[in-house]
Structure formats: structure tokens, C-alpha cells
Amino acid sequence: MKLPIRILLTAAVASVTLVACSSNKPKPGPTTGTETNTNTTGTQTKGAYTPESLDTDSCLRQRVVYFDFDRSEIKPEFQAQIACHAAYLRQFPGARVTLEGNADERGTREYNLGLGERRGNAVSSAVGAAGASSSQLNVVSYGEERPVCKEHGEGCWQKNRRVEIVYTAKQ
Amino acid sequence: MRTKTIMSIAKLFAPILLLFCGSAMAAQGLSSEVPTIDIRNGTASAIPVVVVPFGFEGTMPPETDVAGVVSGDLNRCGQFKALDKKDIIESPTRGKDIKFQTWNQLKQAYIVVGREIENPGGDVRVEFELYDVAKQQQMLGLAITSQKTGLRDVGHQVADLVYEKITGVRGAFWTRIAYITSTGVGSNINYALMVADSDGVNPQTVVRSREPLLSPAWSPDGRKLAYVSFERGNSSIYIQEIATGAREVVSSAKGINGAPSFSPDGSKLALTLSYGGSPDIYVMNLATREKVQLTKHFAIDTEPTWMPDGQSIIFTSDRSGKPQLYQVSANGGEATRVTFAGEYNARATISYDGKHIAMAQGAGNVYRIAVLDRATGESKAVSVGNLDESPSYAPNGSMILYAATEGPRGVLYAVSADGRVRQRLILADGDVREPAWSPFRQRGQ
Numbered sequence: 001m002k003l004p005i006r007i008l009l010t011a012a013v014a015s016v017t018l019v020a021c022s023s024n025k026p027k028p029g030p031t032t033g034t035e036t037n038t039n040t041t042g043t044q045t046k047g048a049y050t051p052e053s054l055d056t057d058s059c060l061r062q063r064v065v066y067f068d069f070d071r072s073e074i075k076p077e078f079q080a081q082i083a084c085h086a087a088y089l090r091q092f093p094g095a096r097v098t099l100e101g102n103a104d105e106r107g108t109r110e111y112n113l114g115l116g117e118r119r120g121n122a123v124s125s126a127v128g129a130a131g132a133s134s135s136q137l138n139v140v141s142y143g144e145e146r147p148v149c150k151e152h153g154e155g156c157w158q159k160n161r162r163v164e165i166v167y168t169a170k171q
Numbered sequence: 172m173r174t175k176t177i178m179s180i181a182k183l184f185a186p187i188l189l190l191f192c193g194s195a196m197a198a199q200g201l202s203s204e205v206p207t208i209d210i211r212n213g214t215a216s217a218i219p220v221v222v223v224p225f226g227f228e229g230t231m232p233p234e235t236d237v238a239g240v241v242s243g244d245l246n247r248c249g250q251f252k253a254l255d256k257k258d259i260i261e262s263p264t265r266g267k268d269i270k271f272q273t274w275n276q277l278k279q280a281y282i283v284v285g286r287e288i289e290n291p292g293g294d295v296r297v298e299f300e301l302y303d304v305a306k307q308q309q310m311l312g313l314a315i316t317s318q319k320t321g322l323r324d325v326g327h328q329v330a331d332l333v334y335e336k337i338t339g340v341r342g343a344f345w346t347r348i349a350y351i352t353s354t355g356v357g358s359n360i361n362y363a364l365m366v367a368d369s370d371g372v373n374p375q376t377v378v379r380s381r382e383p384l385l386s387p388a389w390s391p392d393g394r395k396l397a398y399v400s401f402e403r404g405n406s407s408i409y410i411q412e413i414a415t416g417a418r419e420v421v422s423s424a425k426g427i428n429g430a431p432s433f434s435p436d437g438s439k440l441a442l443t444l445s446y447g448g449s450p451d452i453y454v455m456n457l458a459t460r461e462k463v464q465l466t467k468h469f470a471i472d473t474e475p476t477w478m479p480d481g482q483s484i485i486f487t488s489d490r491s492g493k494p495q496l497y498q499v500s501a502n503g504g505e506a507t508r509v510t511f512a513g514e515y516n517a518r519a520t521i522s523y524d525g526k527h528i529a530m531a532q533g534a535g536n537v538y539r540i541a542v543l544d545r546a547t548g549e550s551k552a553v554s555v556g557n558l559d560e561s562p563s564y565a566p567n568g569s570m571i572l573y574a575a576t577e578g579p580r581g582v583l584y585a586v587s588a589d590g591r592v593r594q595r596l597i598l599a600d601g602d603v604r605e606p607a608w609s610p611f612r613q614r615g616q
Binding site: 105106110113114141 | 356383385386401404405406426427429430443445449450471473474487489493494515517518531533536538557558560561576579605
């Protein structure tokens with residue numbers, strides 16, 4: 001069961017990457033020169049990113065992937081974000097990220113630890129499938145213990161159902 | 172005969188009370204907040220009982236209202252209705268002074284009277300008597316000696332003895348609760364694992380952390396707590412001795428280290444580990460630290476809790492799509508599904524006789540505490556909030572503690588096991604959650 005999901009995810013990442021290549025319009029951030037370069041070449045060009053790109057590149061600056069309730073599938077609008085982080089990690093083998101999985105407050109705390117980890121693993125698999133090495137990826141689940149807001153409603157819950165991509169080493 | 176009983180009980184209690192007076196004193200500086208208790212539901216079948224304010228013989232009356240502690244306990248459990256202090260029109264302190272006609276007219280079934288006698292050494296001898304009002308008969312006549320700082324504990328013990336004499340079931344008021352608090356927001360959140368008396372008074376900090384703490388679980392002897400802390404960056408399971416603060420990490424594997432639960436004999440710890448790829452249930456031998464994997468499934472298997480006989484474990488799994496409760500032998504093997512009604516059933520707590528399971532039951536965006544009767548398979552909601560979770564049975568099965576939300580903060584409730592009486596315990600500012608009811612305190616511990 002786990003394996004087919006991974007394969008599907010891999011396929012999804014691959015197809016979105018291809019779509020991004022052909023349309024030359026990765027979602028959701030505006031296209032930058034660097035990205036256009038990356039996308040049109042089809043493979044990651046050496047030196048396309050610098051460590052400073054993490055602070056300046058509009059795609060790399062996106063570090064949060066959001067999820068639907070009780071789900072861990074990566075939605076299409078986050079594939080571009082995953083692709084550019086994968087490209088960066090492939091370019092800098094010394095770079096390391098921790099994928100922090102989180103859940104909203106509904107449901108029990110320990111179950112939500114599991115759900116947060118499932119989300120972290122989904123992002124890890126997708127970034128890995130897009131070219132990062134598994135040794136660069138670490139998953140930590142915080143469950144519902146680290147909310148960014150505390151209101152009891154979907155407006156807040158959707159912000160808490162997330163994986164944060166945290167760079168622990170930039171290069 | 173009566174004097175003999177009094178003496179033997181006094182001897183029995185004296186050493187323990189001296190022992191934990193120290194902790195009560197240490198806590199006093201912290202217990203500025205008095206818990207607010209709201210009775211949410213009356214109940215017609217509750218037994219009317221009057222606990223007359225105790226008399227005092229000595230020079231320095233203690234601050235603790237022992238009779239008030241007894242009344243509060245009896246009210247909270249739902250089976251009794253203690254007469255309001257303002258309606259107590261006579262103040263006998265000895266059985267021979269009770270005018271039974273007065274209490275008969277007030278429709279009281281039982282009356283408790285007592286007096287506190289200051290000893291030359293400063294400690295206090297609390298003598299109390301329980302009478303059946305209709306029969307005008309003494310049911311209990313006992314004494315407990317304590318330091319003045321231990322008088323709340325005496326009150327809880329009196330309540331336990333009265334409860335047991337009338338209901339035939341051991342009382343669970345002289346117990347403790349553990350819970351987690353968080354204060355502050357953003358990067359300034361501070362977490363604490365706390366322990367308080369069963370009525371929320373005398374809170375003491377067990378451990379503080381800048382990183383999340385969760386899932387406190389009592390050892391069966393009541394001396395230790397297992398809990399999950401993120402202070403090492405990832406979840407790890409600690410076991411800490413409450414009296415000394417000494418602690419050790421028992422699990423810090425890759426992935427999730429969560430949901431610790433002591434076996435009834437205290438020799439093993441059930442826990443959730445995900446280093447195998449997804450969260451599964453394991454049982455660790457605490458002496459050897461060897462682990463046995465009980466479940467092996469790609470789903471989330473977590474929140475193990477032991478059946479009272481130690482032979483099997485109830486846990487949460489979403490192997491059928493949504494979280495439901497399952498049961499597996501403590502030696503492993505096939506798991507069988509326990510809950511079928513409701514789309515989300517998780518985080519089981521089991522009554523001491525194994526006949527009832529309380530759990531967090533979700534429907535849409537509403538999560539409430541439900542109690543499953545295993546004989547009939549029927550479950551019934553006992554809470555009324557929208558985000559109620561973390562149920563924990565009292566060791567005698569009479570009440571369930573749980574966490575609820577009120578606005579942005581978490582609060583704790585105690586509900587009678589039949590759902591008829593609910594009380595809120597306000598323990599601290601900030602967020603309070605994840606209550607865990609202690610085992611019975613051991614006399615002589």
C-alpha cells in the first residue's frame with residue numbers, strides 16, 4: 001500500500017515538473033530568471049543556485065506545504081516548491097533539511113503525531129523522488145503541538161496542517 | 172471497640188501523612204490559584220449528605236476547611252449531593268450532639284461530623300463520624316493524625332472512607348492528577364508537566380521545557396511518570412521519579428517515540444515507535460530494555476493502553492481508513508476491531524474492571540468523550556464540548572477526567588462516569604491539557 005502511493009507521488013512530481021517545463025510557468029510563485037533557466041534546461045544546471053538563493057529566490061523562499069484535513073497527499077500547487085528545493089539539494093549535496101510535520105488540533109495528540117509524520121514523509125518522498133538524496137532529508141513530527149494559530153476554525157486549522165521545510169545546513 | 176479502630180487507623184495514616192506533608196508545603200507557594208468548580212448538571216438520584224464544618228480544639232485553627240474538602244469531593248463524583256454550607260443550621264461536632272430530626276426534615280440521608288484536636292507537638296488529630304440519619308446509627312468513627320499542612324489530604328481520605336462505606340466501592344479522592352500546561356505564544360511557549368491533588372489543588376511542577384511535552388502516564392505504584400518530550404529535538408520518552416526528579420530517557424529512536432503506557436504490574440512499557448516506517452505498537456521490558464513489536468502495519472497504530480489484566484492492549488489505528496480502537500494480545504498476533512459506531516474513535520482509557528472504555532469520539536468537527544459498554548457494544552457521549560479529548564478514568568471508575576477548550580485555552584473537566592455531573596477544574600493560566608489520573612495512593616508509601 002505504501003509503495004503504490006510513493007510511486008504515484010513520484011509520477012505526480014515528474015508530470016508536474018514536465019508541465020512546468022512546457023508551460024514555463026511554475027505555480028504559485030512568480031517565475032524568476034533562475035527558475036526559467038532551471039526549467040528550460042530540463043536538468044539542473046550546475047551553479048544555477050547559490051546559498052543566497054534560499055533568501056532571494058521566490059520559489060526557494062517558500063518553505064511551507066499545506067494539506068487537507070486528515071490527508072497527506074501533496075496538492076498540485078506545491079509541486080513547484082518541492083521541485084525547486086529538490087533542485088537546490090541536488091546542487092548542494094552538503095545541504096540538509098528537516099521536514100517538520102504538523103497537524104491541526106482536531107483529533108488526538110498522539111494520532112496527530114503520526115499524521116504529522118505521514119505528511120513529513122510525503123514531502124520527503126516527493127523531494128527525494130525529484131532528486132534530493134535521502135541522507136539530506138530528516139523528518140520530525142510535532143503533531144498538533146506547534147500551532148501557528150489557536151482559533152477553532154478552518155481559517156486557522158488550514159494554516160496548521162503543514163510541513164515546514166527547515167534548512168539545517170545550506171551547502 | 173471504637174477507640175481501638177481509631178487508634179489503629181491513626182497509626183496507619185500517621186507515617187504517610189508526615190511523608191507527604193513535605194511536598195504539600197513545597198507546593199503551597201505555587202497554589203495561588205484556587206480551582207473553580209462549576210457543577211454543570213444536577214442529578215435527582217444523588218444521595219443527600221451533610222458534612223458539618225468540623226470543630227477545633229486548640230490554639231491556632233488551621234486554614235484548611237476539612238469538611239469543605241469532603242463536601243467538594245462528594246459533590247464532584249456525581250453520586251452525592253452535599254448540603255450547602257449556608258443551609259447547615261446546626262453545628263454538632265460529635266455524634267452524641269446530632270439532632271437527627273433536624274437533618275431528617277432537611278431530607279439528608281447521611282451526616283458527617285468531626286473535630287480537629289491540636290496536639291502539643293503542633294500536629295492535628297482529626298476525628299470524624301458518619302451516621303445514617305434515618306436509622307440514627309453510627310457507620311464510621313475514625314481518627315487521622317496529620318500535620319496542619321496535610322489537612323487537605325486528610326479531607327480526601329475522609330471522603331474516600333465515607334464514599335466506600337456508603338457505596339461499597341473504594342473512594343478515589345485521595346489521588347493525584349498529572350497534566351500538561353503551556354503558556355506564552357510563538358517562540359516563547361513554555362511547557363510544564365504538573366501534578367496536583369485530584370481536585371486540582373496543590374499544583375507542583377514535575378518538569379518544565381521550552382519544547383513540547385505530552386502524554387503523561389503514571390506508573391502503577393504512583394511514584395513515576397512516563398512522558399514524551401521534544402527537548403532533544405525529536406520526540407523522546409522519559410521516565411521520571413516524581414519525588415526526586417531523577418529521570419532517564421527510555422526511548423529516543425528515529426521517528427516518533429510516543430504514547431507510553433505502563434503495564435499493570437509496572438514491568439513493561441507499551442509505546443509507539445515509527446523507526447520501522449510507520450507508527451507501530453511495541454512493548455518494552457523496562458528491566459532489560461528489550462522491545463517486542465506488537466503491530467506491523469503501514470497505518471498509524473498508536474495510543475496503546477493496557478487492559479487491567481495485562482493480557483492485552485487496546486490501541487488506535489487508522490488501518491480501516493479512519494482512527495478506530497483495536498485490541499491485540501500483549502504477546503502480539505492479530506488485532507481485532509473494538510469500535511464500529513462513529514467515524515473517529517481514539518485514545519482509549521479503560522475502567523479498572525475492563526468493562527468500559529472511554530475514548531475521544533469524533534463526528535465532523537465535533538470531538539467528545541464517549542464511554543463504550545463492552546457488554547452491549549453501545550457507546551454514549553459524556554461530554555458536551557466541541558474539542559474534548561484525552562479521557563482518563565479515576566482508578567475506581569467513578570469519574571473521567573478530560574481536556575476541553577474554552578476560547579483559545581485548554582481546560583480540564585471531571586465528569587461522573589455516567590455523564591450526569593461535570594465540573595471544570597481551572598488549574599493555571601494558559602493552556603491546560605492531557606490529564607492523567609493517578610492510581611490509588613498506597614498507604615504506607
